[in-house]
Amino acid sequence: MSGEDCLAGVRVLDLSQFEAGPSCTEALAWLGAEVVKVENPRSGDPGRMLSPPPEGDAHYFLQYNANKKSIAIDLKSPRGLALVKALAARADVFVENFAPGVIERLGLGPETVRAHNKAIIYAQVKGFGSGSPYERNLAFDMIAQACGGTMSITGEAGGPPLKPGPTLGDTGTGMLLAVSILAALYRRTRTGEGEHLEIAMQDAMLQYIRGAFATLTRTGQPPRRAGAGSVLALNPPMGTYPCKGDGANDYVYVYTSRANPEHWRRLLAVVGREDLTDDPRYATPAARAEHEVEVNEMVAAWTRRHDKHEAMRILGEAGIPAGAVLDPAELLADPSFAARGIVQTMMHPSAGAYKMPAWPVRFSGRPPPVRAAPLLGEHTETVLAEWLGMNETDTRAAERADG
Amino acid sequence: MSGEDCLAGVRVLDLSQFEAGPSCTEALAWLGAEVVKVENPRSGDPGRMLSPPPEGDAHYFLQYNANKKSIAIDLKSPRGLALVKALAARADVFVENFAPGVIERLGLGPETVRAHNKAIIYAQVKGFGSGSPYERNLAFDMIAQACGGTMSITGEAGGPPLKPGPTLGDTGTGMLLAVSILAALYRRTRTGEGEHLEIAMQDAMLQYIRGAFATLTRTGQPPRRAGAGSVLALNPPMGTYPCKGDGANDYVYVYTSRANPEHWRRLLAVVGREDLTDDPRYATPAARAEHEVEVNEMVAAWTRRHDKHEAMRILGEAGIPAGAVLDPAELLADPSFAARGIVQTMMHPSAGAYKMPAWPVRFSGRPPPVRAAPLLGEHTETVLAEWLGMNETDTRAAERADG
Numbered sequence: 001m002s003g004e005d006c007l008a009g010v011r012v013l014d015l016s017q018f019e020a021g022p023s024c025t026e027a028l029a030w031l032g033a034e035v036v037k038v039e040n041p042r043s044g045d046p047g048r049m050l051s052p053p054p055e056g057d058a059h060y061f062l063q064y065n066a067n068k069k070s071i072a073i074d075l076k077s078p079r080g081l082a083l084v085k086a087l088a089a090r091a092d093v094f095v096e097n098f099a100p101g102v103i104e105r106l107g108l109g110p111e112t113v114r115a116h117n118k119a120i121i122y123a124q125v126k127g128f129g130s131g132s133p134y135e136r137n138l139a140f141d142m143i144a145q146a147c148g149g150t151m152s153i154t155g156e157a158g159g160p161p162l163k164p165g166p167t168l169g170d171t172g173t174g175m176l177l178a179v180s181i182l183a184a185l186y187r188r189t190r191t192g193e194g195e196h197l198e199i200a201m202q203d204a205m206l207q208y209i210r211g212a213f214a215t216l217t218r219t220g221q222p223p224r225r226a227g228a229g230s231v232l233a234l235n236p237p238m239g240t241y242p243c244k245g246d247g248a249n250d251y252v253y254v255y256t257s258r259a260n261p262e263h264w265r266r267l268l269a270v271v272g273r274e275d276l277t278d279d280p281r282y283a284t285p286a287a288r289a290e291h292e293v294e295v296n297e298m299v300a301a302w303t304r305r306h307d308k309h310e311a312m313r314i315l316g317e318a319g320i321p322a323g324a325v326l327d328p329a330e331l332l333a334d335p336s337f338a339a340r341g342i343v344q345t346m347m348h349p350s351a352g353a354y355k356m357p358a359w360p361v362r363f364s365g366r367p368p369p370v371r372a373a374p375l376l377g378e379h380t381e382t383v384l385a386e387w388l389g390m391n392e393t394d395t396r397a398a399e400r401a402d403g
Numbered sequence: 404m405s406g407e408d409c410l411a412g413v414r415v416l417d418l419s420q421f422e423a424g425p426s427c428t429e430a431l432a433w434l435g436a437e438v439v440k441v442e443n444p445r446s447g448d449p450g451r452m453l454s455p456p457p458e459g460d461a462h463y464f465l466q467y468n469a470n471k472k473s474i475a476i477d478l479k480s481p482r483g484l485a486l487v488k489a490l491a492a493r494a495d496v497f498v499e500n501f502a503p504g505v506i507e508r509l510g511l512g513p514e515t516v517r518a519h520n521k522a523i524i525y526a527q528v529k530g531f532g533s534g535s536p537y538e539r540n541l542a543f544d545m546i547a548q549a550c551g552g553t554m555s556i557t558g559e560a561g562g563p564p565l566k567p568g569p570t571l572g573d574t575g576t577g578m579l580l581a582v583s584i585l586a587a588l589y590r591r592t593r594t595g596e597g598e599h600l601e602i603a604m605q606d607a608m609l610q611y612i613r614g615a616f617a618t619l620t621r622t623g624q625p626p627r628r629a630g631a632g633s634v635l636a637l638n639p640p641m642g643t644y645p646c647k648g649d650g651a652n653d654y655v656y657v658y659t660s661r662a663n664p665e666h667w668r669r670l671l672a673v674v675g676r677e678d679l680t681d682d683p684r685y686a687t688p689a690a691r692a693e694h695e696v697e698v699n700e701m702v703a704a705w706t707r708r709h710d711k712h713e714a715m716r717i718l719g720e721a722g723i724p725a726g727a728v729l730d731p732a733e734l735l736a737d738p739s740f741a742a743r744g745i746v747q748t749m750m751h752p753s754a755g756a757y758k759m760p761a762w763p764v765r766f767s768g769r770p771p772p773v774r775a776a777p778l779l780g781e782h783t784e785t786v787l788a789e790w791l792g793m794n795e796t797d798t799r800a801a802e803r804a805d806g
Binding site: 312 | 406408409410411412413422430434435449452453454456461462463465466467532533534535536537540541542543545546547548549550551552553554555556557558559562563564565566567568569570571574575578579580581582583585586587588589590592593598599600601602603605606607608609610611612613614615616617618619620621624625626627628629630631632633634635636641642643645651652654655656658660662715719722723724725726727728729730731732733734735739740742743745746757758759760762763764765766767768
């Protein structure tokens with residue numbers, strides 16, 4: 001077993017869509033929970049249609065819904081709503097990320113659901129937290145990143161704020177909620193009590209930029225954007241240096257820690273400038289910061305003569321922190337990722353053999369296995385049978401009543 | 404209670420330093436685990452000295468070590484090592500993020516520790532995973548971000564790769580490890596069995612850029628950097644627009660979803676261009692992408708006349724996803740964050756009243772409370788007494804033997 005038995009027996013009723021909620025419930029699914037997505041019978045989670053291929057579900061959907069089940073139920077029909085309430089009464093965890101007020105209007109708000117199931121962990125993702133002046137505003141990943149501080153510290157020095165490429169507003173939020181759900185589930189083994197959890201995407205961003213808060217309280221000023229450098233301090237050489245080739249990502253990152261003066265000395269040896277080892281212009285981090293342009297050019301003059309993989313290998317073997325800038329295509333093609341189970345292949349009815357990143361934590365050497373994201377409504381019958389004891393005739397009657 | 408009782412009774416022996424490991428164990432501490440940092444008696448976690456104030460621990464250290472305990476033990480002395488082994492035999496969770504090979508050389512590797520404590524969750528943070536060609540290389544946050552793909556999708560279109568401001572290589576890794584530790588602890592309530600977990604910072608990055616992997620498999624090309632836009636698709640208006648004021652962050656993010664045509668119509672009304680509502684040059688997302696420059700200028704002409712807060716308020720009330728670009732100083736000063744417990748004040752012996760972000764998930768309305776980060780060795784005596792039954796005389800003898 002590789003972690004996929006950790007949450008065996010945990011039933012998650014998942015009313016979430018797109019990414020913040022689904023990334024959370026997918027983590028639970030990878031670790032063995034039975035995650036049942038409740039989707040509208042017409043088109044399901046709108047993530048299924050986010051730039052889809054000519055046939056079948058969008059790759060975006062496959063990424064965030066591996067290892068889950070899907071039941072198609074119309075929340076706008078009384079019969080559908082009654083079924084979801086019955087499922088919620090039997091669930092261990094409930095997750096939703098609808099727009100503000102929607103879940104309460106459906107009659108599936110936290111008070112209602114918890115009144116019928118005192119042991120349930122009821123978890124909500126908001127854009128802005130309850131009580132915020134913006135609690136009724138719409139939010140998406142980029143809005144959370146604008147309002148949560150991550151953009152203010154991303155971009156070229158002197159340039160406009162940029163969006164970090166990672167979808168921290170979504171998946172970054174989902175991971176914090178997963179931690180909290182599991183902590184509440186753990187407590188429940190002791191107390192039998194449920195919980196009401198709420199996370200706002202704006203609030204979640206603060207968790208990932210606490211170095212910037214440390215800089216702020218130390219200097220009294222909000223940190224400036226630092227390009228490829230750090231908001232903690234100016235510390236050359238530190239950044240992406242150009243390598244051989246003219247690809248968009250033909251760069252190597254080179255870093256020399258202020259805490260370890262050996263990094264700089266080793267770097268001088270690699271770039272063939274041992275003559276500068278005791279030169280006071282470069283001997284300390286502070287001196288190097290004063291000669292930033294020369295220091296960077298010294299490193300770049302060497303990196304330009306090597307491709308990024310070779311540069312990473314030579315610098316790494318010399319004990320200097322260094323990394324090639326790799327893009328998703330290079331990562332997906334790297335045989336080491338497949339060998340270690342970090343990239344796995346999902347076998348999917350419409351997408352075929354779909355290669356994608358798995359849960360990256362290894363349990364006794366292996367990450368949990370990736371299984372297919374569900375087709376819309378693929379598990380309606382089996383889930384209604386297993387959770388509610390309904391037989392095929394009941395289910396068909398429910399479907400007719402819904403139609 | 405606000406979540407701080409979830410992990411009551413869980414003992415975490417924490418040999419980690421800087422951020423990836425400490426951010427993980429701090430999450431466990433906030434949720435109620437007893438987290439005991441093992442630190443060298445001379446200077447402790449090097450994070451204590453990362454740009455410290457004239458007296459006391461660095462703010463950086465306070466951010467990542469709230470609610471923990473500290474014991475000062477020299478791992479290089481036989482007596483110190485024996486104490487740590489005895490503590491490990493009584494711990495529920497063990498976390499380390501030393502450089503490659505260090506923990507094994509200390510005699511505290513996973514096989515050794517697990518041989519004496521079959522129920523322990525033994526968790527390791529690596530830079531590059533075991534079995535990777537780079538498994539022996541040094542790694543820091545920025546190296547993981549270079550090699551894990553996040554830099555390749557961050558930066559101006561046509562510009563060099565930049566580092567996302569958030570420390571995803573560190574805290575992003577720590578959060579995934581926390582999820583896995585809690586899942587393994589949950590299983591242990593059923594099976595009594597421990598686990599060996601390993602996460603590599605490079606591997607962890609893939610979890611946060613899966614939209615980019617979806618774009619890659621859809622288009623066959625690694626996604627291009629998109630400035631403040633999205634790697635999923637070109638979709639104007641979408642980005643940071645300049646507002647009144649000349650501050651570095653006087654911008655508002657404006658987004659119109661392709662899935663909801665109302666966003667664009669509402670935006671036209673706000674900017675006073677309802678005359679263009681049915682204009683075929685702008686009627687669809689594809690048409691707007693063809694007229695990107697005009698679309699952006701239309702939005703900017705309006706945003707320049709408003710400050711970012713006003714722009715966010717007006718756009719938000721009109722039902723358009725929008726967010727002011729806020730910096731850490733603005734976030735820390737926002738009364739809504741303090742009122743909701745998202746920002747709290749740590750009372751600390753050297754730092755005084757230190758205002759900082761808390762765990763951002765609310766349990767029944769409140770995030771768990773922030774308590775002081777420990778002074779170096781503050782809890783040596785109490786932990787040795789409580790975990791090992793040692794009295795004051797034993798501890799003094801141990802300290803003398805260590806000196």
